[in-house]
């Protein structure tokens with residue numbers, strides 16, 4: 001058995017990673033503190049309840065499972081919260097990751113796949129966001145992820161820890177088989193909140209800001225299907241296991257959608273009205289985040305298959321109507 005330690009394996013993206021790793025012949029070992037993750041989402045391999053702020057719990061997982069690699073998803077990831085509780089974000093994301101990275105080195109596990117974010121770039125006007133774009137985050141979430149990228153680079157120099165860093169754009173959609181999907185409590189992300197508004201689970205979707213410098217005044221994001229995102233992770237893992245060098249890859253499709261365009265597309269896909277309210281800007285939000293890189297396609301051979309907006313909304317809608325977790 002070839003084990004891969006998946007931190008945050010009980011969360012939205014991590015659970016999809018576990019499914020894909022199992023399909024690719026690996027055993028995904030979920031390491032999760034279940035603060036935001038779900039036990040019901042751990043379906044594809046063993047589960048370890050542990051916290052990245054507790055080094056002994058991480059060491060025990062490495063000792064028991066001897067993973068060949070780490071996929072590190074566990075993090076707090078809400079831009080808005082990171083602006084009001086920066087200490088929580090720095091401690092949880094940066095200290096937790098440092099503990100994990102040190103434990104990996106101590107256990108001689110030298111392959112590390114890391115979930116970073118386009119939020120590390122910050123707000124750039126008319127700049128194509130590729131992996132060489134200067135990282136100037138405007139929120140504590142992005143800053144915490146940039147710090148972890150720096151730690152990984154230092155640990156490669158000092159300890160030979162090889163890493164693949166993926167800078168995600170906006171992740172949406174769900175497993176087409178309906179085994180896992182997006183389920184946060186409380187929910188903060190655009191697509192699930194919009195689907196809640198469509199089927200009456202909340203009164204309306206609030207658009208955060210209609211006065212941005214974009215054609216329709218709302219923020220623009222680059223959405224990628226969670227299954228496509230995870231395909232890239234399996235390619236990245238094999239890249240490291242094949243002995244290739246550490247590398248950073250953007251994961252986005254290169255197409256931007258405004259909040260209003262996502263709403264319009266949802267109306268078409270679900271054939272239902274989307275009740276909306278126009279609200280104020282959310283602190284920390286960038287105006288536009290769209291990938292301008294083809295590196296993942298060129299070097300990893302990554303080819304997104306489900307990342308059209310209609311497909312992402314339709315997969316999310318199916319999951320939204322049928323799937324959820326109880327614990």
Ligand code: UDP
Pocket residue numbers: 079170188189190191193205206207208209219220221259282285
């Ligand atoms: N957004 C919104 N209303 C909501 C949630 C999100 O208008 O209730 C907007 C948000 O301002 C951003 C986009 O939708 O422009 C995506 O936000 P999300 O929180 O899903 O992801 P993020 O971009 O923060 O990673």
